[in-house]
Amino acid sequence: MIELSVDAQALQALGRRLRDEEDGKKLRRDLAKNLRAALEPAKDEVRSALMGMATAGLEVDGAPLRTTVLKGLKAEARLTGRKTGARLKIKKTPELRNFKNAPKRLNSKKGWRHRVFGQDVWVTQVGEREYFDRTIRTGQGRYRAAVRAAMAETARRITRKV
Template sequence: MAGGGPPFSLRVETHDGLAALVRAIRAEEDGKELRKELAKNMRDALKPGAQEAKSSIMSMSSGGLRTSPALRSSVAKKIRPEVKLGGRWSGARVKAFKTKNVRGFPNAPKRLNRASGWRHPVYGNREVWVQQRGKVDWFDRSFAGREGVYRAAVEQAMEDMARRIAARAR
């Protein structure tokens, strides 16, 4: 599930039908609006998964220190569904984006998910390093067993748009 490089994501790979659907939308007079609507419907289909991932990272225990900015909420804000129609890659995915300017820890979503965690120097003592772990597989567990549900929801959004375009042709 987690991709090979940052940022990681759950990806719903679609078949050639998406490319054909996008071509049909472009041929329509109001194709730009139809494309926007299709993308919105596909994002809406993945929102429950994104919400589950956000809830999963927010349930991670904190170290008890009051530091700012808050790591868990910063990571949760960077989780969102993404849809691309056309270009090199077409499809829908839930993605955890990098957390820029959060305690100098841009790869927080990826590192918090890893079993091996990450290393960092102890505050105030640059010679002592510690190994720290987050909530292992918080992103992956959010989607485990439900990939088919999200794939079906995205494909349903595509089917609805295809039916709508076909109905216009009659």
Template structure:
């Protein structure tokens, strides 16, 4: 089964990542080196994921304590992701769909939309528009992209230095 596309993501592009991945493949233990590079890149993006999680948790909740909780369910699905090969090579923070939460799979996308989302009121069946916190995901990373780019470059340079040291 194909993986659902991400709803929200922030990518960090770094020059030379494709070349570094090619060089890793040429190494004798390239799989272990790729795994370590991916781990290091994910570690560098964890602060960005934490900021995005705090962004959704800061959204107000005026409704009754229904279960499962929408904000915490969205926060659990925000993760840093690294792919080294395939259709794209890069590192990003993204929030995935949450299909099991009250039939509201697109919650990460809708809760940050300026126009809100339509929902049916309990009991009387009338429709109403709810609004979340506008751009909670994007605002969490505003002004910090260069810091995350530098952190990813640092992880790449450390791996490149390790490879060069072998040679």
């Protein structure tokens, strides 16, 4: 798992300061919105990395695997609590075509083992190695700068009112 950290204490302090402001709710909402927007380029890059993954083109039991995995991709911003920060995450997929936790397995270096359809033979299959981790790691500096810029903009809005 890749964690992109920005000074969590500074973000928490900013969140506390927002609570004290007259229009703190609006400022908090705007900050959260700006933090999520700062991660949009990362979200787009992960989306393209996953959609660029090779596929056999089989559609079994409904939607394609990659499309289903991408439905769980979201940017999240938290201003309080233990998990303060902005993060990009993909929700687990529940038993999708007998494929538990597809986002994690598709990202795994090791791949996953499964039985060959209709036979008692097991094989190891490897997806697009680190489609999520590698994408985030390469753009980490840009994403961190965008999050800091969103924090700085909110801090400027607060100080202008003083």
